[in-house]
Amino acid sequence: MxxxxxxxxxxxxxxxxxxxxxxxxxxxxxxxxxxxxxxxxxxxxxxxxxxxxxxxxxxxxxxxxxxxxxxxxxxxxxxxLLRTFQQTRIYSKMNCVNNMLISVNHRSERFIDLFRDYPPELTEKAEQLLDFVGLYSKRKLISGDLSFGQQKLLEFAMALMNEPxxxxxxxxxxxINPTLINGLIDRLRRAAAEMGxxxxxxxxxxxxxxxxxxxxxxxxxxxxxxxxxxxxxxxxxxxxxxxxxxxxxxxx
Amino acid sequence: MTFKQKQLALYGILAVAGIAAPFVFPAYTFQITVMWVMILFAVTWDIMGGQMGYNSLGNIFFFGAGMYTCAIVQIGLYYDVAQYTASYGAIKVDFTPEQYFTGLVLGIIAAALVCVVFAVILAHVVFGLRGPYFAIGTLGVTLSAGELTGAWEYVGGGGGIALPVFPGEPDDRALMFYFMGFGLAVATFLFVKWMFSGRFGLAANAIRDDEEKAEGMGIRTMRVKTTGFAVAAFFLGMSGAVFGNMIGFIEPLEVAFPSVTFGIFMVIMCLLGGKGTLWGPVIGATLFHAFKEVTWTYMLGWQWVMLGGLIIVLVVFFQQGVLGWMQEKWPELFGIEVDEGAIATALAGPEIDERPHRGEAAQ
Structure with missing residues (x-):
């Protein structure tokens, strides 16, 4: 180990x-x-x-x-090596999918990539991860309009999008309200196990x-x-x- | 008609209107040229101010820097600049048409490039500042640039420079500068539209919403900010070069670095049209320019009061601007989804919906 x-x-x-x-x-x-x-x-x-x-x-x-x-x-x-914040931090005036897209990792990004579009696979991946945290139906909403718990989930999904x-x-x-906590723990475990x-x-x-x-x-x-x-x-x-x-x- | 076709039709109509305007309203050619420059001002200001949340009061610096760079190149190609400015016409200055146009074209190119270099250097100074400090810092850059130019004898100091005279009829001159202004504004708009359609736009908005988070996610924020600043400088520099030549005489405080007029106008125009949007600055600049021309013509003496009134109304009652207001009123027109049940669901329901929403996730 x-x-x-x-x-x-x-x-x-x-x-x-x-x-x-x-x-x-x-x-x-x-x-x-x-x-x-x-x-x-x-x-x-x-x-x-x-x-x-x-x-x-x-x-x-x-x-x-x-x-x-x-x-x-x-x-x-x-x-x-990424972190999430105690006070949830998301890009509050952008919609959820855009929050996800810009969270893609920037390890090998070159200057010219700033002017490129995102490939469709990336949107696909963003939607899959939003689905993973249960926010798929909210993907087009402005993220600042989500509830606090949903924003926490979005922040977590954004972190996963980065493939840390x-x-x-x-x-x-x-x-987060108690009924949501179990769902969140389950997702944390799955992120650790399935996404390494x-x-x-x-x-x-x-x-x-x-x-x-x-x-x-x-x-x-x-x-x-x-x-x-x-x-x-x-x-x-x-x-x-x-x-x-x-x-x-x-x-x- | 699909959305794309409607968009193309709109662009077509605007292009035709832009080309026809000086022939339909020849008496207003100058005013409409200034309007195109105003649109360029607003669109470039919005790159940093609207989309990235960096409210610069100093963007007009690049306008003046471009203006002076162009003048130095135009004159310096054929004469000694210091001698030219010191003589106030005592030496015989005569530019052949070929010299005039070569100088103008090279001058505009040099203006763009020099301003990009200035932007990259300045970026390392001013982007250490945030919020109001950034606004004041950039304002300081412009004010000091105006003062320094005023004390720089090589370019004529506070006395300014008379630029080479257009070799031809006044009407042709007006038309040439009209199409330069129009072309620059269109090029700026299209470039900014393209630039914000890809990753750059999202990165800029991420910086606007939470720069610390953006850094924490590994976004190269300095690179994004510097690029945005340099693009604004590139187009502003060229606009300064064209504007200076259109006026024919440049001096530091009123023409090249007019912080309290053009420098503030660009901010007001974006606020009026709706900052952080593509069309907002265009709409804002057009409305503002019309408002300004009307008050300057029919309410002379009160024009600054009217302008002050407009600013107060905007800041107090209408912060989102024309386009921002339309987006709030008809979000579906802009492809924004609003979840009316969101609040109810958040209060009542389980926030994680355990049902899979997507086929592929159901496995």
Whole structure:
């Protein structure tokens, strides 16, 4: 089992606040890895560091053996490492199909390609993926008019359209109504299994992440607290204390 | 008639009208030429301002840069430019028809190319700015360009340059510049229409809607922005070259870099017609130009008040513009689908419809 992402001793501070303190973890290829921790524990900061949103203070981040801690966001995205946002982000004034088309990966795009049309196979693929997340009947609608849950699904479909090697999902079930969550988990699993996308997921919903992940890392106060299978994590004293102890705040 | 045929018919009618206009209304040839330039202004402004969400107040810079580049080439081919501008006609300046036309054509080409180079260089400076900072930054570029040109003795400074005189009858001159303006506006429109029909259009709209997301998806945003800016500069540079020669005398503040007139007009025209659409800027420029000509003719003294009034009405009551309003009112005409049940479904139903919608997905 090879590690797709190797994070080694990564630290990141904002002013005097240490958001990540010497964090080391690995995301193995072809698996679903979870990242949990109370609010403010540094999960999103770690995601931002991995995708190049801000420079890290120290440490090393490798993606498929390549050091990426110096790369900026678009370059890392073109390597096949994508993320979705906690606050869903889509192109809200474009229709769903166009949202999908422009999300195609830009790895081998040349300048001249900017002036080319999309081949019909790509529209076909966009529609298939919209169907996969259950948005086929909404494909011609302006995406900003969709409900929040549907926008989350669209963002997920856009990520799949990019054919990433690894997808970082920041709270995929936040704000989605409970009946939809099962459908979403099913699709996340199928994306991992059928499309060969490795997933690294931040999630606050414990039943979801215990169900979905093969292994879980837990952060607290910017430090790595525990790592193990869902069963091990669930029975880990430190994790339970972190969630139920002094640092617990109401989930957003 | 299919949609495509209707479209072709529309283009045909417009082309015939454009060609016939100076012969039908010879007294208005100059005004209609300016209208074509206005359309070019609006269409090029919309590339960045409408489609990409980068509201530039400095696009008129390329108009002036093209105008001066063309003048330098036209004169510099046959005379020493510094001597020519310093003499105010004291040296005998006489361009043969051959020299005149060679200079004009080469000047227009040079204007386009120099403006593209300027655009690529400027892109690396101004695209670091977002929102209002970008607008002010680009405005600063134009204002300083005007001031710098005014202090540049080589091109005559604030005194300006009298351009080579057209070797022929005034009517022929008017017709030639009319067709140059018309041709440029049509070429600009067709190029922009083509450019936005492919990936470029979607990339531009993605940047408009959420640039950070676009970067996160791996779109080469800088390349898209620079390309859009350079295309606008290419056509604006040529329009400046033609416009300068049509006026015959150029100077930095009022003719070449008129930030508060043409520079602002291009924004208003796009807002009036509906920014971010293909036809909006064309409609907006036509209406605006008509409005302007009417108020300038019949309400002289009040024309700026009328113009200010129009801007206020647009910004407060009519932000979506003519075409934007039509799209809202008759979305089906524009191929936009609106799901009236969407809100009800979102409130009531399961959001993932488990039934397969497509044959191939049912497996």
């Amino acid at each position: 090879t590690a797709m992402i190797e994070v080694k001793d990564v630290s990141k501070a904002f002013g005097g606040i240490i958001a990540n303190d010497k964090i080391s973890l690995e995301v193995p290829e072809g698996r679903v890895t979870g990242l949990i921790g109370p609010n403010g524990s540094g999960k999103t900061t770690l995601f931002n560091s991995i995708v190049g949103y801000h420079p890290i203070d120290e440490g090393s981040i490798k993606f498929e053996g390549v050091e990426i801690s110096d790369f900026r966001v678009p370059k890392i995205a073109r390597l096949g 090697r690894l997808l970082l999902l920041d709270e995929p079930t936040a704000g 996308v490795t997933l690294f997921v931040i999630e606050h919903n414990m039943p979801v992440i215990m169900n979905l992940a093969d292994s879980i890392y837990c952060l607290a106060n910017g430090r790595l607290l525990a790592h193990g299978s869902p069963d091990e994590i669930q029975s880990d004293e430190r994790v339970i204390n972190a969630y139920l102890g002094g640092h617990y705040t109401v989930d957003d």
